[in-house]
Amino acid sequence: MEHLYEIRKDLHRIPELAFRERKTTEYILAKLREMEGLKIHTFPFTGLLAEYTQGEGDYLLFRADMDGLPLEEKTECDFRSEHPGFMHACGHDIHVTTLIGLIEYVISKGLKRNILFLFQPAEEGLGGAERVLSTGILDRFNIREAYALHVDPAYPSNTIASREGVLMGIPQEFDVIFRGKSAHAAHPQEGRDALAAACSFSSLLYQSIGKLLSPIESSLCHIGKIGGGNARNIIAENCSVEGTLRALSRENMNKIKEQTVEVANIAAALYGAEPEVKFLNTCDPVVNSENLFEKLQKTIVPGIRLERCEPSLGGEDFGFFTTRYEGLLFWVGGNTPGIDLHSPYFLPDEKAIDTGLKTFIALLESDY
Numbered sequence: 001m002e003h004l005y006e007i008r009k010d011l012h013r014i015p016e017l018a019f020r021e022r023k024t025t026e027y028i029l030a031k032l033r034e035m036e037g038l039k040i041h042t043f044p045f046t047g048l049l050a051e052y053t054q055g056e057g058d059y060l061l062f063r064a065d066m067d068g069l070p071l072e073e074k075t076e077c078d079f080r081s082e083h084p085g086f087m088h089a090c091g092h093d094i095h096v097t098t099l100i101g102l103i104e105y106v107i108s109k110g111l112k113r114n115i116l117f118l119f120q121p122a123e124e125g126l127g128g129a130e131r132v133l134s135t136g137i138l139d140r141f142n143i144r145e146a147y148a149l150h151v152d153p154a155y156p157s158n159t160i161a162s163r164e165g166v167l168m169g170i171p172q173e174f175d176v177i178f179r180g181k182s183a184h185a186a187h188p189q190e191g192r193d194a195l196a197a198a199c200s201f202s203s204l205l206y207q208s209i210g211k212l213l214s215p216i217e218s219s220l221c222h223i224g225k226i227g228g229g230n231a232r233n234i235i236a237e238n239c240s241v242e243g244t245l246r247a248l249s250r251e252n253m254n255k256i257k258e259q260t261v262e263v264a265n266i267a268a269a270l271y272g273a274e275p276e277v278k279f280l281n282t283c284d285p286v287v288n289s290e291n292l293f294e295k296l297q298k299t300i301v302p303g304i305r306l307e308r309c310e311p312s313l314g315g316e317d318f319g320f321f322t323t324r325y326e327g328l329l330f331w332v333g334g335n336t337p338g339i340d341l342h343s344p345y346f347l348p349d350e351k352a353i354d355t356g357l358k359t360f361i362a363l364l365e366s367d368y
Contacts, residue, residue: 008353015069015087019122043132046066047122048119049117060146061147062146065120065124067124072084072087094352098352102357102360148321149329149359153337153340154334158303160356160359161331167287168314169313170250171283172256176243177238178264180193180235194238195228200271209245226239283320299359335348335351336349
């Protein structure tokens with residue numbers, strides 16, 4: 001495992017943003033070219049697909065995401081990011097390393113299986129999974145099952161967690177721009193206050209989303225940024241609101257989106273402003289196959305503990321794969337309690353590679 005730990009460190013040093021993972025792609029490609037029996041497919045963008053074909057029949061797909069985040073790393077490790085302003089704060093360096101380890105195992109054992117290994121770019125909100133699927137390259141293969149893993153800081157490194165059905169929900173990012181009319185604060189009747197409309201929208205949206213669905217149906221809205229105004233005594237002409245919506249089903253997400261538009265119109269009308277609602281990036285929910293979760297339960301490796309977890313409102317574009325194929329995603333313990341994903345202090349335990357790799361191998365060999 002030591003050489004895999006070194007690969008993880010190499011990857012951790014070179015985090016790159018979505019569709020800019022050029023060094024990462026080159027590094028992976030160099031590692032794969034050292035191995036025999038692979039056919040490498042590239043894309044018109046970053047990332048790559050490694051094909052291991054041993055005859056006629058269907059394929060198993062194993063996927064790892066590879067992009068970093070726009071954060072300045074604050075860990076004290078000796079393999080900190082060498083790219084200022086960027087870091088692997090979501091564990092994708094662990095994911096890529098685990099997949100490289102799986103390829104090494106498959107080739108060393110000469111397994112007579114047809115397998116695809118996907119190194120996917122742009123999981124962090126820019127639609128990498130959709131772009132890969134849109135190329136049509138996966139349509140050339142009869143894919144029977146699709147697998148992925150993701151580190152989770154809350155679990156010990158010898159633990160995996162998953163469930164059948166919905167594992168992760170639908171994230172829907174949105175922007176709302178309110179356009180009003182500037183005026184002096186002493187003469188409010190001459191203006192149309194876009195900032196007041198934005199504040200009213202934010203308050204009303206939080207209240208109304210909470211009443212829109214049954215309390216037992218998980219959903220949420222969060223507004224993370226409001227920007228507008230030029231001076232303390234001037235009515236703001238424009239104001240923007242940036243937020244995210246979350247739900248576990250497409251039906252509920254559609255209801256929440258409709259409510260967002262309606263609330264924006266109501267808030268704008270209160271102050272005579274004009275609203276523009278933009279829905280941005282989203283993805284399908286990750287829905288785990290019951291059959292594959294049962295397989296996971298039956299193939300737990302000694303020393304690894306499986307927990308059945310609750311659904312999460314976090315998003316993961318592996319959902320596009322579980323929509324198309326019978327699929328399974330599971331959490332792997334990162335062993336950083338109190339330090340969450342997307343934190344500049346996030347540094348998952350390298351032993352997560354062992355746990356993830358052993359679980360991938362067990363799934364791969366369960367019906368071999």
